[in-house]
Amino acid sequence: MQRALSAALQRSPAPSLQESCHAKLERMFERSIWRGVLLLAGAAVLSAQCIVNNPGGSKVNPNRPSDSDTRQATVSPLSALNARLPRWICFTAGYRTRFEAYRGGSFQPEVSDSYLLTRFRFGMYLKPVSWLHVFTETQDTDAFGKTPPLAPPYQETWDLRRAYVDIGDIQESHFGLRAGRQDLNFGDGLLIGTSYWRNASRGYDAVQLVTNWGWAHTALFAASPVNIFDNGLSHHQPGNNLYGLDAKMERLVRRSVLEPFVFWRVAPRLATEEGVPGNLSETTVGIRSAGTIYGNWDYDTEGAHQFGNVGRDHLRANAWMGIAGYTFPNFHFKTRLFQEFDYASGDRNPHDGVHGTFDQLFPNIHDHLGLADQFARQNLKALRSGARVWLRPNWIVAAAWNDYWLASATDAYYNSSGGVVARDARGLSGTHIAEEYDLQSSYRFDRNLEFGVGLARALAGEFLVKTGHRAAYTYPYLMMSYNFF
Numbered sequence: 001m002q003r004a005l006s007a008a009l010q011r012s013p014a015p016s017l018q019e020s021c022h023a024k025l026e027r028m029f030e031r032s033i034w035r036g037v038l039l040l041a042g043a044a045v046l047s048a049q050c051i052v053n054n055p056g057g058s059k060v061n062p063n064r065p066s067d068s069d070t071r072q073a074t075v076s077p078l079s080a081l082n083a084r085l086p087r088w089i090c091f092t093a094g095y096r097t098r099f100e101a102y103r104g105g106s107f108q109p110e111v112s113d114s115y116l117l118t119r120f121r122f123g124m125y126l127k128p129v130s131w132l133h134v135f136t137e138t139q140d141t142d143a144f145g146k147t148p149p150l151a152p153p154y155q156e157t158w159d160l161r162r163a164y165v166d167i168g169d170i171q172e173s174h175f176g177l178r179a180g181r182q183d184l185n186f187g188d189g190l191l192i193g194t195s196y197w198r199n200a201s202r203g204y205d206a207v208q209l210v211t212n213w214g215w216a217h218t219a220l221f222a223a224s225p226v227n228i229f230d231n232g233l234s235h236h237q238p239g240n241n242l243y244g245l246d247a248k249m250e251r252l253v254r255r256s257v258l259e260p261f262v263f264w265r266v267a268p269r270l271a272t273e274e275g276v277p278g279n280l281s282e283t284t285v286g287i288r289s290a291g292t293i294y295g296n297w298d299y300d301t302e303g304a305h306q307f308g309n310v311g312r313d314h315l316r317a318n319a320w321m322g323i324a325g326y327t328f329p330n331f332h333f334k335t336r337l338f339q340e341f342d343y344a345s346g347d348r349n350p351h352d353g354v355h356g357t358f359d360q361l362f363p364n365i366h367d368h369l370g371l372a373d374q375f376a377r378q379n380l381k382a383l384r385s386g387a388r389v390w391l392r393p394n395w396i397v398a399a400a401w402n403d404y405w406l407a408s409a410t411d412a413y414y415n416s417s418g419g420v421v422a423r424d425a426r427g428l429s430g431t432h433i434a435e436e437y438d439l440q441s442s443y444r445f446d447r448n449l450e451f452g453v454g455l456a457r458a459l460a461g462e463f464l465v466k467t468g469h470r471a472a473y474t475y476p477y478l479m480m481s482y483n484f485f
Helices: 002-011 015-041 079-084 462-466
Strands: 089-103 112-129 132-144 156-167 175-182 204-213 216-227 241-249 256-271 277-293 297-310 313-328 334-344 380-392 395-405 412-414 420-423 432-444 449-460 473-483
Touching (some): 079 089, 112 156, 432 462
Antiparallel strands (some): 089 112, 132 156, 156 175, 216 241, 241 256, 256 277, 277 297, 297 313, 313 334, 334 380, 412 420, 432 449
């Protein structure tokens, strides 16, 4: 908040206006402090909740105990306040802190850092009538002890995280409309999701029309991903837009969900193979199917094909993933074993006018391609084996082994943000990138309070060694999150 005050004062054109703004902002800051004190002092037996996504923690994480396996919180700092408010208004708040470190960034021995991340969100939920809902949420994130620059996704001053209007109930109504800044998550979030693990999570300025008719649910949307600024109100890039149609059908395949989708992405001034800027028009079509078969067996598979152009270049790319798992419910500790394979195409010839590297779009990639988050779903073949053990219904320990290979030896190895880490255009450095070992645990004391700890270690393979990236990458973390309602 102090950084925001300083920036606002520097921009003020006249002393009188500066003094006025300074006084107003100071009063706002004082009111915010007192409001926070009152909220924290209002701990009481839980009697009311806002129906919005968990603001402090992480909803989309298979290694996190589900709400159904976690007891309802009996004490909540915001419940006393919300219980005394009219039914059409309530407040939400969430806090998350995570200590994390890494050594061997980009598989280079001298690149390391350690720091403490904090994230606080405060929201207000309005329901003046049954068919109209309004939700706004602010966010402030900090990175203490981190090597500069202190910028997103690690740190940002107070920003508008979510602000949307719902006409109808998008979860239950036959028709629902949501407009404004919001989260988008389709399928398992591999193509379009909200990057909840990041300290400053990405959102979307979007309009979403939803239908719910028995076993069929559809979402038609137009969106622009928000570019997070380190100070001031974040905004999307004009012209960087995403349109799509996603449908979930629950009865076509027994005990499974069938989910066809089509996404169209447009963006200005992207580089062609010749190095000149060109406009992107890219269509991704595909289908996902997930469910259970033969009792304790489960599966999740998704295939996607991309086509279009960027400038004069043509786009032709594909991706596929498949997961098969088996749960042993009668063990002393409930256990699930799984096997996963991911494929995302690469570019075989960087000068033929055909771009073959799969575009991962805007994914929620955390812990899908490894806990260390060092790999993008681009020019990649990945094999993953693992186990998830429920020590208690609300306490999970998970371990995994991952192996990564280039899909095309002449294309690059991309990090989780899609940036190039290493490339051998001649294709003479092999294709084995790395292997990774993961261990993590999540314990939810109740639906408000959660603890997590994890360790990932990735060892450089032949390709990285031959391209000058020999160091192992190590990533430990320790996390706590709490929701105040």
